[in-house]
Amino acid sequence: MGMIRRTFLIGGAALVGGGIFAVQYGDSSARSQAGKLTDGKDGHNFGTWLRIGEDDTVTLYSPHTDIGQGSNTGLAQMLAEELDADWSKLSVVSAPAESAFANVVLGKGFLSEMSGYPGIIGAMPMSLLGMVARQLNLQITGGSSALRFTGQQGLRVLGAGTRQALIETAAGRLGVPAGELTTADGKVLHAKSGKALRYGELAAEAATRSLSAKVALKDPKQFKHMGKSVPRFDIPAKVNGTAQYGMDVAKPGMRVATVIAAPVRGGKLISVDQKPAMAVAGVEKVISLESAVVVVAKGYWQALKGARALAPKFSDGGHGLISTATIFAEQDKLRAEGKPTKTAGDGDVDTALKAAGVKVIEADYKMPFLHHAMMEPFALTAHYKDGHLDVWGGMQDPLGAKAAAASAAGLGADKVTFHPMLIGGSFGRRLPMYMEIVDQVARVAMQVPYPVKIIWSREEEVSQGAYRPQSSAKLTAALGGDGKIAAWRNDFAQPEDGLREVPFFYDVPAVARRHFKQVSNQTVGAWRSVNATQHGFTTESFMDELAHAAGADPVAFRLRHLKPGRHRTVLEEVAKRSGWGSPLEPGRARGVAMVECFNTIVGQVVEASLAEDGTPKVHKAFAVVDCGTVVNPKAAEGQILGGLVMGLSSGIGEAITLEKGAVQQSNFSDYEVLKLANAPVVDVHFIDSGAEMGGIGEPGLPPATPALANALFALTGKRVRALPIKDQAKA
Amino acid sequence: MAIVAKVNGKPVSFEAEPDTPLLWAIREELGMTGTKFGCGIAACGACSVHIDGEITRSCSVPVSDVAGKSITTIEGLAAADGTLTALQQAWIEHQVPQCGYCQSGQIMAAAALLAKTPKPSDADIDAAMTNICRCGTYPRIRAAIHSVAGTSPATAA
Incomplete structure (x- = not known):
């Protein structure tokens, strides 16, 4: 199951094509269960995710966790658009972590990406898909999926279907043909008679109708809500300290705990002398788990002091010799053995590389483990009372968290309630399959009579991550006499291939992208934009190297290998907006890169210089984005500029390294995250291509690092092939 | 005690x-x-x-x-009746927060900066705003501070 959900996360291909829209109406049992949870005597459920109150309030039960990307506001815009809802009466709440609210549309989206045979999935009945989604506990936020799957294929259809049911109900009441009725701002209107019926007074009867799956969606020209920069719902509470995150949960009688886990991943707890911790004032209990010690105290500070007083003995699980160097050596060995796990691409690369008159170029790239470094460390609260376990916290998959907690506690899922809280950053880290704190808090709660909140220290957070994997690649190309690439080979070693997720879009006659699967003891996580960070860096760095080898301008060289289409348009636009080729002040240079992932194409140009200490500084950055359609431009711009900053941050200074199997970094003091002084001015531009909607939360990140490395080459003539860049371009 | x-x-x-x-x-x-x-x-x-x-x-x-x-x-920061300061309102106007977790600290740092330096330059902002935002909202933080101070970012950034 973990693998399946993982596959979803890394999926990026387009969904069922041809305008076939799935419908999130749930099967009858899901509807009835959802209705029990949301219906009162004054409100009525439609298709599990929507409730219309008799007082005209419209509530969207969002199956996504708003990690800060504004997706809940965007989803509301999409629902309101098709429903013709009164925006002032609309609110969004998190869907309960109950199986009735499992995300069927997402199930359909990821199953089609996974299978590669969308036709089969498209033909599957929704009730069956719903069953699959519920079995997989699918309530995930990831894969840049909220708006493009749930919104586009779920909530728009649900809104349109509900609107139709309201119209039909009104037609019956007024005794007029449905065709004479229109809708606006939460009312059904009959122009001829001047009569109007509020959605609230139609809801009870409309909810008894079966919703049609065959509904026409609005043409973009008719949009009132989609495409507007509506202020995000969640922001006011985030400027006055009232927003409540998992860290902020407080329950009467609650104790606070912290954890020390085996420093070497895969290691187990051998023994611990509890006395030094128990001697700390406020410490109440020391609990030994399979691979960690938990110290429970009155408050966090006491728990931390207690934990620091301990000297637990852990095994290394047989991984004590692993280091950053041994992982790279293992990857080189796999490449040398020449037996790829998977290959993608067409054409005869070997022959093309040996052809007369070609120039063969090679380059080796290295990329470190990266940590998510979200600002809120892990914090989950749990309370076991009267046979029932309640868990509070922020997770990217509340249903999955509930299942994981139930499993750890040895309880049935019906004996566990998960209460979703706001999330202080995630970027792929808060998924239950690699979030040990779920298991820890459930086990601890089963042993104590009071509510307990476990907080991971930042040190624990940094050294026990689920990292973007360490990766390396050997790129080889044949450059023809015509200045074009005749053959391209990318031999890359890392845990996952990411081949479908990150397409190679340049027009090259012979391409072989060969994956050499290599795993270590470290937990692999989905790190914002996932495998697009590695593929983006290697492909776009090497394109730049080839351009220089061909004596060509990096933009012109890329255009040579792009047929007319979306990629070409994005590149031309970013070159134009950035003033590519125009003079810069002394000591600055530009670099360009373009990456596609999650069906969105992003081109970036950065203007960089070197600081006195030899580290790069990016002054300006330009991003041009084709994600098909933009639902909320201001929120989308925020995602692109945030992704760009995170991309620069990781490329310039971030690395998790290993020695004797353990992570060497511990906090922001040695895991260096970019600060405001080094963040550029960013210009973001969207191209409204009308292509199938792409993701927006992740694709802004991957081009930033290669664009910077390319700028540094233009500036200094030094090619940085091993990340992070730090001061490698220093004169 | x-x-x-x-x-x-x-x-x-x-x-x-x-x-x-x-x-x-x-x-x-x-x-x-x-x-x-x-x-x-x-x-x-x-x-x-x-x-x-x-x-x-x-x-x-x-x-x-x-x-x-x-x-x-x-x-x-806000008035007793909940009325936000101009700085907090600028944070909403510029849609600064994403996950929002660091923003209490960012706003407190910006408020301290403006109390001492009501018309900060970009260099003043760089020096005072050293809090980490992992969502990368820095460009909007800078814009929000300038807007509330009535200053403008350096043209040659």
Whole structure:
């Protein structure tokens, strides 16, 4: 199951094509269960995710966790658009972590990406898909999926279907043909008679109708809500300290705990002398788990002091010799053995590389483990009372968290309630399959009579991550006499291939992208934009190297290998907006890169210089984005500029390294995250291509690092092939 | 022995052990959760508060150090009726927060900057705004500060 959900996360291909829209109406049992949870005597459920109150309030039960990307506001815009809802009466709440609210549309989206045979999935009945989604506990936020799957294929259809049911109900009441009725701002209107019926007074009867799956969606020209920069719902509470995150949960009688886990991943707890911790004032209990010690105290500070007083003995699980160097050596060995796990691409690369008159170029790239470094460390609260376990916290998959907690506690899922809280950053880290704190808090709660909140220290957070994997690649190309690439080979070693997720879009006659699967003891996580960070860096760095080898301008060289289409348009636009080729002040240079992932194409140009200490500084950055359609431009711009900053941050200074199997970094003091002084001015531009909607939360990140490395080459003539860049371009 | 101080204008009496960081006394003893825990070593700034008007990272100040002092937290910025300061309103206007977790600290740092330097240059902002935002909202933080100060970013950034 973990693998399946993982596959979803890394999926990026387009969904069922041809305008076939799935419908999130749930099967009858899901509807009835959802209705029990949301219906009162004054409100009525439609298709599990929507409730219309008799007082005209419209509530969207969002199956996504708003990690800060504004997706809940965007989803509301999409629902309101098709429903013709009164925006002032609309609110969004998190869907309960109950199986009735499992995300069927997402199930359909990821199953089609996974299978590669969308036709089969498209033909599957929704009730069956719903069953699959519920079995997989699918309530995930990831894969840049909220708006493009749930919104586009779920909530728009649900809104349109509900609107139709309201119209039909009104037609019956007024005794007029449905065709004479229109809708606006939460009312059904009959122009001829001047009569109007509020959605609230139609809801009870409309909810008894079966919703049609065959509904026409609005043409973009008719949009009132989609495409507007509506202020995000969640922001006011985030400027006055009232927003409540998992860290902020407080329950009467609650104790606070912290954890020390085996420093070497895969290691187990051998023994611990509890006395030094128990001697700390406020410490109440020391609990030994399979691979960690938990110290429970009155408050966090006491728990931390207690934990620091301990000297637990852990095994290394047989991984004590692993280091950053041994992982790279293992990857080189796999490449040398020449037996790829998977290959993608067409054409005869070997022959093309040996052809007369070609120039063969090679380059080796290295990329470190990266940590998510979200600002809120892990914090989950749990309370076991009267046979029932309640868990509070922020997770990217509340249903999955509930299942994981139930499993750890040895309880049935019906004996566990998960209460979703706001999330202080995630970027792929808060998924239950690699979030040990779920298991820890459930086990601890089963042993104590009071509510307990476990907080991971930042040190624990940094050294026990689920990292973007360490990766390396050997790129080889044949450059023809015509200045074009005749053959391209990318031999890359890392845990996952990411081949479908990150397409190679340049027009090259012979391409072989060969994956050499290599795993270590470290937990692999989905790190914002996932495998697009590695593929983006290697492909776009090497394109730049080839351009220089061909004596060509990096933009012109890329255009040579792009047929007319979306990629070409994005590149031309970013070159134009950035003033590519125009003079810069002394000591600055530009670099360009373009990456596609999650069906969105992003081109970036950065203007960089070197600081006195030899580290790069990016002054300006330009991003041009084709994600098909933009639902909320201001929120989308925020995602692109945030992704760009995170991309620069990781490329310039971030690395998790290993020695004797353990992570060497511990906090922001040695895991260096970019600060405001080094963040550029960013210009973001969207191209409204009308292509199938792409993701927006992740694709802004991957081009930033290669664009910077390319700028540094233009500036200094030094090619940085091993990340992070730090001061490698220093004169 | 209780440690007496003022928080957001109101007298408080902390019972926590003297070495307890002010952050945890505020969060767990007073139950005020707007001030956030990020790193515990004064590296990220999520826990920023004002102590006698000075911007301070509360995770690294023992509560015993604040006896007799006046502390302002994010909850104390707005007026008693909840009316936001111009700075907080600028944060909404510019749609600054994403996950929002660091933003209490960012706003406290910006408020301290503007109190001393009402018309900050980009260099002033660079020097004062050293809190980490992992969502990368820095360009909007800069824009929001300039807008409330009535200044403009340097044209040749």
